[in-house]
Each structure stands twice: as structure tokens, then as C-alpha cells.
Amino acid sequence: MSTGDANVPDWLYRLFTGGSYPYLRRQAKFRFKRDPTPDVLRELFVDTFPRCTMKVLIEEKQGMIVQFRELKTYEPGQYMSLVWTPVDVLRTTYGRGKYKLNFYEGENFICTTNVKVDLD
Structure with missing residues (x-):
């Protein structure tokens, strides 16, 4: 769009x-x-x-508890390839797993999406 x-x-x-x-x-x-x-x-x-940062987090299960560990924070404009092809970029960069992509304006949380990456 x-x-x-x-x-x-x-x-x-x-x-x-x-x-x-x-x-x-x-x-x-x-x-x-x-x-x-x-x-x-x-x-x-x-x-x-254009001012938003993005954090990539990965799901880690410890027993019955699910938590997310931050992998990387992308500054504005540095994550466009990741939003266009999230599965491919995450697979290449981090491997398989369940990821969260969190978007922020400054310290303010805007939204999140989940991405599941399987090794094909």
C-alpha cells in the first residue's frame, strides 16, 4: 500500500x-x-x-511459562525489508521460532504482530 x-x-x-x-x-x-x-x-x-522503532522478540518456553526475549531493536527506516518479507528475513537472521514484532513511537507502544518461522 x-x-x-x-x-x-x-x-x-x-x-x-x-x-x-x-x-x-x-x-x-x-x-x-x-x-x-x-x-x-x-x-x-x-x-x-517514519519515526517508529521496531523490536524483534523471540518466544522462549520455560516449563509452563512463555516469555519473550528481545533480540534486536531497529531504528526508524532500518526494518523495511523485515516488514515486507518477515518470514524470510527472520529465518535467515535468527532461524526458526515464534517471533513478535513490536512497534513503538519513542517509549509509546503502538502495536505488535506475531510471526511463526518454520525451516522449510
């Missing part, structure tokens, strides 16, 4: 602007004092996404 200045995969745009993670919707309500229109969400996405 091309959203003006931000050329990103559709899944990523839906993740940032969908109802599951209300960060951008809350920002719009705070700024404009009303529910955001799709155009307002697109504008906020184009403004916010």
Missing part, C-alpha cells in the same frame, strides 16, 4: 490503523476531538510511521 510518503505492506497499515491497537485513533481523538476518518488515520500513519 502506498500511503503518500509511506510505502508499506497492507498488513502493516491495517495493524497500525485497525481497531485492535488504538494508539493512532487515540492520537486523532486527542488532536481533533472526534472519531477519526480514514483520511485522518492515513495522515497520522504517514506522520507517525
Whole structure:
């Protein structure tokens, strides 16, 4: 999807602007004092996404407990190949496993997605 200045995969745009993670919707309500229109969400996405960092975490099971260990933090603009082909990049870089990709604006959590990588 091309959203003006931000050329990103559709899944990523839906993740940032969908109802599951209300960060951008809350920002719009705070700024404009009303529910955001799709155009307002697109504008906020184009403004916010270029400043976002991304953390890659891997699932580690210890008995009945599942926890996630941080592998790497990517600065803005350094993770585009990872969001376009997450399974391939994660497989090449880290191997098989269950991963989380967390997106942040500064210290503020925006959204997360899970990626399962099997060795084919």
C-alpha cells in the first residue's frame, strides 16, 4: 500500500490503523476531538510511521511459562525489508521460532504482530 510518503505492506497499515491497537485513533481523538476518518488515520500513519522503532522478540518456553526475549531493536527506516518479507528475513537472521514484532513511537507502544518461522 502506498500511503503518500509511506510505502508499506497492507498488513502493516491495517495493524497500525485497525481497531485492535488504538494508539493512532487515540492520537486523532486527542488532536481533533472526534472519531477519526480514514483520511485522518492515513495522515497520522504517514506522520507517525517514519519515526517508529521496531523490536524483534523471540518466544522462549520455560516449563509452563512463555516469555519473550528481545533480540534486536531497529531504528526508524532500518526494518523495511523485515516488514515486507518477515518470514524470510527472520529465518535467515535468527532461524526458526515464534517471533513478535513490536512497534513503538519513542517509549509509546503502538502495536505488535506475531510471526511463526518454520525451516522449510
